Amino acid sequence: MKLVCPICGKTYEEPVQRCECGEPVEFETFKGEPYIGKSVWERFWDFWPVEPALELSLGEGDTPLIRSKLGKELGVKLYLKNETANPTWSFKDRGTFLAMSYAVKVGYKAVGTVSTGNMAASVSAYASRFGLKAKILVSESASDEKLKAVSVYGGEVIRVRGDYGRLYFDSMKLGKRLGVYFMNSDNPFRVEGYKGIAFEIAEEISPDYVLIPTSSGGLFRGVAKGFIELHESGLIDRVPTLIAVQAEGCSPICRAFREGKIRIERFETPKTIAKAIATPSPPSGNAVLKLLREFGWKCVSVSDDKILEAQRKLAGEGLFVQPASATGIAALKKLELPEGAKVVSILTGSGLKTLSTTGQGKVRECHLERLENCIKNDS
Amino acid sequence: MKLVCPICGKTYEEPVQRCECGEPVEFETFKGEPYIGKSVWERFWDFWPVEPALELSLGEGDTPLIRSKLGKELGVKLYLKNETANPTWSFKDRGTFLAMSYAVKVGYKAVGTVSTGNMAASVSAYASRFGLKAKILVSESASDEKLKAVSVYGGEVIRVRGDYGRLYFDSMKLGKRLGVYFMNSDNPFRVEGYKGIAFEIAEEISPDYVLIPTSSGGLFRGVAKGFIELHESGLIDRVPTLIAVQAEGCSPICRAFREGKIRIERFETPKTIAKAIATPSPPSGNAVLKLLREFGWKCVSVSDDKILEAQRKLAGEGLFVQPASATGIAALKKLELPEGAKVVSILTGSGLKTLSTTGQGKVRECHLERLENCIKNDS
Numbered sequence: 001m002k003l004v005c006p007i008c009g010k011t012y013e014e015p016v017q018r019c020e021c022g023e024p025v026e027f028e029t030f031k032g033e034p035y036i037g038k039s040v041w042e043r044f045w046d047f048w049p050v051e052p053a054l055e056l057s058l059g060e061g062d063t064p065l066i067r068s069k070l071g072k073e074l075g076v077k078l079y080l081k082n083e084t085a086n087p088t089w090s091f092k093d094r095g096t097f098l099a100m101s102y103a104v105k106v107g108y109k110a111v112g113t114v115s116t117g118n119m120a121a122s123v124s125a126y127a128s129r130f131g132l133k134a135k136i137l138v139s140e141s142a143s144d145e146k147l148k149a150v151s152v153y154g155g156e157v158i159r160v161r162g163d164y165g166r167l168y169f170d171s172m173k174l175g176k177r178l179g180v181y182f183m184n185s186d187n188p189f190r191v192e193g194y195k196g197i198a199f200e201i202a203e204e205i206s207p208d209y210v211l212i213p214t215s216s217g218g219l220f221r222g223v224a225k226g227f228i229e230l231h232e233s234g235l236i237d238r239v240p241t242l243i244a245v246q247a248e249g250c251s252p253i254c255r256a257f258r259e260g261k262i263r264i265e266r267f268e269t270p271k272t273i274a275k276a277i278a279t280p281s282p283p284s285g286n287a288v289l290k291l292l293r294e295f296g297w298k299c300v301s302v303s304d305d306k307i308l309e310a311q312r313k314l315a316g317e318g319l320f321v322q323p324a325s326a327t328g329i330a331a332l333k334k335l336e337l338p339e340g341a342k343v344v345s346i347l348t349g350s351g352l353k354t355l356s357t358t359g360q361g362k363v364r365e366c367h368l369e370r371l372e373n374c375i376k377n378d379s
Numbered sequence: 380m381k382l383v384c385p386i387c388g389k390t391y392e393e394p395v396q397r398c399e400c401g402e403p404v405e406f407e408t409f410k411g412e413p414y415i416g417k418s419v420w421e422r423f424w425d426f427w428p429v430e431p432a433l434e435l436s437l438g439e440g441d442t443p444l445i446r447s448k449l450g451k452e453l454g455v456k457l458y459l460k461n462e463t464a465n466p467t468w469s470f471k472d473r474g475t476f477l478a479m480s481y482a483v484k485v486g487y488k489a490v491g492t493v494s495t496g497n498m499a500a501s502v503s504a505y506a507s508r509f510g511l512k513a514k515i516l517v518s519e520s521a522s523d524e525k526l527k528a529v530s531v532y533g534g535e536v537i538r539v540r541g542d543y544g545r546l547y548f549d550s551m552k553l554g555k556r557l558g559v560y561f562m563n564s565d566n567p568f569r570v571e572g573y574k575g576i577a578f579e580i581a582e583e584i585s586p587d588y589v590l591i592p593t594s595s596g597g598l599f600r601g602v603a604k605g606f607i608e609l610h611e612s613g614l615i616d617r618v619p620t621l622i623a624v625q626a627e628g629c630s631p632i633c634r635a636f637r638e639g640k641i642r643i644e645r646f647e648t649p650k651t652i653a654k655a656i657a658t659p660s661p662p663s664g665n666a667v668l669k670l671l672r673e674f675g676w677k678c679v680s681v682s683d684d685k686i687l688e689a690q691r692k693l694a695g696e697g698l699f700v701q702p703a704s705a706t707g708i709a710a711l712k713k714l715e716l717p718e719g720a721k722v723v724s725i726l727t728g729s730g731l732k733t734l735s736t737t738g739q740g741k742v743r744e745c746h747l748e749r750l751e752n753c754i755k756n757d758s
Binding site for chain 2: 062064082087089125135144145149157160166167316352369374
């Protein structure tokens with residue numbers, strides 16, 4: 001087991017979470033070949049840093065890749081990777097499962113995370129499944145709706161007053177001392193779990209572009225590493241162009257990229273409806289920035305109006321996602337991709353999780369005696 | 380194409396929805412062999428009454444079958460079929476997709492359904508996906524929470540005042556006249572779509588018992604038909620024992636079964652937390668009753684207390700389901716199944732759909748400065 005810091009290059013023989021320089025470390029590149037198997041864990045067995053605890057899997061991963069009509073007007077071939085079909089209805093389950101496989105293997109009795117949304121629910125659910133205690137640290141502002149969907153799994157939910165950014169790092173330090181394995185958004189095992197998204201896409205198509213809603217940067221790094229490993233293993237001809245998508249109201253990575261900076265600066269007073277990706281100081285921001293530069297990739301930010309429009313368009317195709325998950329589609333028009341390009345957009349989480357921000361559609365009233373007229377007349 | 384009435388035996392050469400005797404008709408038994416393919420639609424290609432419109436699939440079906448620890452104390456091997464991983468997070472999508480494939484093939488421009496919950500969302504979503512108009516008829520009592528998750532897909536939602544049971548039949552009659560294809564809960568194509576649950580289970584294990592939350596009876600009939608067809612095709616050795624599970628507060632099928640009746644009587648003043656299966660006059664009730672008798676199967680009803688307890692137990696294993704979906708687990712203890720039996724319980728829909736009925740779990744407050752103590756001390 002060997003980890004390396006993508007920023008300073010220092011290596012580690014044991015699974016630390018952070019480099020001494022403060023950046024997130026990652027596992028060295030895996031190489032291998034695919035096998036026949038039911039789950040992505042089995043088919044890409046060579047590529048995981050720890051043996052996946054298959055007997056405790058909840059069936060995460062192996063999500064549908066759907067051909068979308070939304071690319072038509074822009075002349076691209078658009079595919080949607082529907083991560084809302086995961087056990088807790090977001091992509092987080094892939095990373096949680098792998099990080100939890102490690103935690104239980106080395107004997108942790110408790111795990112934790114810092115999150116108010118998808119990751120909190122995911123860690124709470126898998127902790128219960130794995131028979132571990134869970135310490136779920138949420139910010140003061142977490143809504144009741146979200147807390148319900150987290151606490152239902154039985155994890156211990158602790159609402160913490162104080163700076164949320166500091167909480168991220170404090171939790172990992174304290175966890176180490178107290179024997180609680182914190183799997184925050186850029187935990188190295190978690191990032192490895194997201195590689196499965198790249199693997200599954202590559203099994204079905206050879207995309208030219210992949211649109212990735214980007215917050216802390218963990219998902220982006222995982223998908224990137226997945227494609228890079230497939231390429232280095234000789235399993236795909238080229239790595240697609242990855243596009244990090246952020247909400248304009250909180251786009252620290254795109255800003256730094258645009259301004260030619262090599263370090264992310266905190267995005268003050270974030271304001272966007274895409275709460276799930278509103279991270280002012282993304283922990284993996286510098287690492288994402290480095291990838292974008294090295295590979296000549298892109299970063300695009302989109303307005304809340306466009307995000308909501310994209311959310312409606314996706315629902316109009318049968319896929320109800322949370323605002324953050326619609327950012328990829330919102331970015332499409334802005335990007336002006338070449339005619340005929342094959343594009344995948346990753347739909348990260350279910351719209352049922354943000355129902356309170358969804359407007360009520362039109363509902364007509366009708367009496368049963370007048371049903372014929374009500375059905376005949378369109379609204 | 381041949382349909383038969385399971386009650387009076389009359390046959391039809393065209394896809395009517397109801398027999399002249401008033402009962403739901405069903406397709407004759409299909410026989411065939413399995414193929415290699417990614418989706419259940421492809422693998423069981425011989426078994427569908429209409430060609431599935433694969434290019435418009437949203438990836439419904441092929442849901443995880445998960446080994447559960449909850450069977451341990453009862454000495455049974457328990458598996459959970461997680462239908463909450465479908466595109467609109469309930470099993471309804473399987474039936475909707477197949478019924479919609481038929482509707483679009485024969486040229487309908489509009490579809491409809493009568494439902495307040497999972498089926499309404501499913502038909503609304505797939506109508507958008509298929510480019511059809513949708514007329515979603517809901518009852519007066521439908522909650523805002525539910526209507527949001529339906530109207531978001533763009534279907535036309537009509538709230539109808541008047542007898543809900545009558546609405547079911549009126550809608551089909553009117554639909555025929557107005558060119559709107561109503562795919563209500565026991566539409567014959569819909570029922571065929573549910574066979575996929577049986578096919579996928581049989582691909583992985585040979586269950587002794589299958590627990591099925593039962594409301595209108597469409598799901599039960601579909602799963603039954605699936606196993607029967609596999610058996611008649613020589614693909615499985617025996618048909619498992621199917622167990623219809625209802626909520627005590629609305630259990631017209633179990634009551635009629637217990638009392639030796641051959642016809643369901645309306646269950647007056649239904650009262651249960653499992654709203655998704657609270658159907659006082661189940662349209663497929665008599666057909667289910669006949670299946671139960673013919674095969675020597677079982678019907679079990681469970682109390683709301685036990686349903687909520689089962690919902691908590693499932694969440695404690697990482698699976699958050701709606702109350703109706705927990706009835707199978709609630710029934711387990713009551714059933715006293717033989718030691719070592721292989722049992723599958725079908726988890727029909729996501730708990731996120733009934734968040735308003737879910738209690739808030741315990742949430743502790745903590746200041747960042749005291750984080751160490753907060754993490755150390757268990758609640």
